[in-house]
Amino acid sequence: EQPSISVNPAHKTAKINKNIYSGFTEHMGRCIYGGIYDPGNPLSDENGFRKDVIEAFQEIDVPVTRYPGGNFVATYHWLDGVGPKENRPARPELAWLGLEPNEFGTDEFMKWCEVVGTEPYLCLNFGTGTLDEALGWLEYCNSTQNTYYANLRRKNGREEPYNVKYWALGNECWGPWQVEQMTKEDYAKKAYQWAKALKLLDPSITLILCGETGYSSWDYYVLKQCVKWDVHGLGGDRTKSLIDMHSIHVYTADKEHYANATAPRGAERAIQMTSALIDLARIENNVPHTVPRPTICFDEWNVWDPVRAPGELGAEESYTLSDALAVSIFLNGFIRQARDMGMANIAQSVNVISPLMTTKDGIVKQASYWPYMLFSRYMRGWTIPVNVRAEEYEGRTNPEWIRGTIETPFLDVSAAIDEKGEVVTLAVVNVHEEKSYDVKLDGIPSGKQVDVYTVGGDHVQAGNMGGKEEVKIVESKWDAKDSYVFPKHSLTLLRWRI
Numbered sequence: 322e323q324p325s326i327s328v329n330p331a332h333k334t335a336k337i338n339k340n341i342y343s344g345f346t347e348h349m350g351r352c353i354y355g356g357i358y359d360p361g362n363p364l365s366d367e368n369g370f371r372k373d374v375i376e377a378f379q380e381i382d383v384p385v386t387r388y389p390g391g392n393f394v395a396t397y398h399w400l401d402g403v404g405p406k407e408n409r410p411a412r413p414e415l416a417w418l419g420l421e422p423n424e425f426g427t428d429e430f431m432k433w434c435e436v437v438g439t440e441p442y443l444c445l446n447f448g449t450g451t452l453d454e455a456l457g458w459l460e461y462c463n464s465t466q467n468t469y470y471a472n473l474r475r476k477n478g479r480e481e482p483y484n485v486k487y488w489a490l491g492n493e494c495w496g497p498w499q500v501e502q503m504t505k506e507d508y509a510k511k512a513y514q515w516a517k518a519l520k521l522l523d524p525s526i527t528l529i530l531c532g533e534t535g536y537s538s539w540d541y542y543v544l545k546q547c548v549k550w551d552v553h554g555l556g557g558d559r560t561k562s563l564i565d566m567h568s569i570h571v572y573t574a575d576k577e578h579y580a581n582a583t584a585p586r587g588a589e590r591a592i593q594m595t596s597a598l599i600d601l602a603r604i605e606n607n608v609p610h611t612v613p614r615p616t617i618c619f620d621e622w623n624v625w626d627p628v629r630a631p632g633e634l635g636a637e638e639s640y641t642l643s644d645a646l647a648v649s650i651f652l653n654g655f656i657r658q659a660r661d662m663g664m665a666n667i668a669q670s671v672n673v674i675s676p677l678m679t680t681k682d683g684i685v686k687q688a689s690y691w692p693y694m695l696f697s698r699y700m701r702g703w704t705i706p707v708n709v710r711a712e713e714y715e716g717r718t719n720p721e722w723i724r725g726t727i728e729t730p731f732l733d734v735s736a737a738i739d740e741k742g743e744v745v746t747l748a749v750v751n752v753h754e755e756k757s758y759d760v761k762l763d764g765i766p767s768g769k770q771v772d773v774y775t776v777g778g779d780h781v782q783a784g785n786m787g788g789k790e791e792v793k794i795v796e797s798k799w800d801a802k803d804s805y806v807f808p809k810h811s812l813t814l815l816r817w818r819i
């Protein structure tokens with residue numbers, strides 16, 4: 322039976338939050354120092370910011386960037402990183418066992434965000450940090466009042482507030498590797514109290530609860546304890562929420578291509594499960610429907626295997642075409658689940674587990690850079706449903722539980738229509754290593770001029786590190802007919818005006 326894809330541009334199902342294309346920069350390995358910040362390098366600007374990295378962020382149009390961790394944040398004191406650089410202390414760093422010089426801190430990050438055109442998202446220290454310190458950071462960033470930390474910001478050269486909207490209530494607080502690992506009971510109690518205080522200080526912020534994978538008892542418990550509405554500070558307002566998003570993290574990887582490329586289907590299932598837990602918490606807590614429903618902040622996702630990754634900390638990944646297809650399937654999942662997605666942050670954005678690698682003399686755009694760039698550029702607006710009939714991959718999956726919970730077709734498809742409702746983009750990942758599929762297409766009028774973007778390479782292990790350029794985008798035009806041949810191991814975007 323011929324595979325088929327049918328798409329209906331008239332039927333928009335959910336708005337795609339552009340923040341699903343967000344990034345993450347942690348004080349880890351060469352992400353900050355030698356990544357976005359490289360003073361003295363001829364490729365850097367007067368602030369010490371790498372211009373080639375800035376250009377890549379702008380090419381992708383990264384809407385929001387998370388900072389400063391990650392695990393790093395569990396011992397980070399933001400006051401160490403502000404004020405005259407000569408007075409800033411160097412500290413031992415306990416997440417990655419490095420030394421933190423604190424040359425790059427809050428004001429540098431805010432400046433970098435302004436230069437790039439990305440919005441900051443700050444993660445609070447739930448390890449060794451105090452609530453006072455967190456409130457101080459919020460005041461420093463956002464307050465217009467005549468108060469101590471707002472004045473400290475002014476003294477440090479910044480009159481206007483930074484208006485940081487996104488704040489995370491800790492990072493992976495459940496993890497045994499975490500300084501001050503917490504039980505779910507301890508975390509929920511603390512997160513609720515901190516959330517209340519932070520919103521009293523600045524009710525305009527968006528608060529992100531620390532979840533796990535989205536399908537754990539931690540996720541269930543912390544949502545149940547924190548997704549409530551009748552709290553002090555919100556004054557029983559039935560249109561306000563204390564917790565605005567729930568964060569989840571999933572990294573995937575496998576040595577074998579099919580298990581590797583299909584693994585992000587598990588991440589999509591995780592989104593569905595998180596969504597159900599959010600509903601369950603609201604139902605069990607009798608949250609009025611007028612209170613905004615928390616969305617999902619998938620603030621760490623990517624292909625990562627610390628064992629296979631060379632370089633410092635097992636984090637300097639060398640990505641293959643197989644990984645680029647996995648990244649494409651992650652992104653297809655975010656489009657399909659757009660209704661629940663408030664944000665997603667590729668982890669990370671530079672050098673560490675990243676599609677972008679810097680050297681002293683330039684930048685490498687790895688295989689996975691291209692799908693990320695294409696999705697961010699073209700898959701915005703609204704998600705539209707697709708019906709797909711395709712051969713199913715029935716081999717081993719990673720994790721194993723994917724099998725039986727969600728399908729793993731060789732053709733993984735999503736579609737979007739732009740904001741104005743004029744241009745449709747169909748994203749098709751063909752995971753198959755040997756077969757190109759001739760697919761019957763329904764919904765693209767015959768004869769339409771279609772722009773085609775294909776990301777591919779000679780084999781699934783092709784990559785761009787080490788001076789190679791084996792995985793890239795090929796652009797072409799196509800006069801639409803009844804069917805299109807999607808090449809083996811490729812991502813194809815078909816884009817037409819309706």
Ligand code: AHR
Nearest residue numbers: 390391392393492493668
């Ligand atoms: O992104 C690398 C690390 O992975 C982050 O610091 C942490 O949150 C996760 O375990």
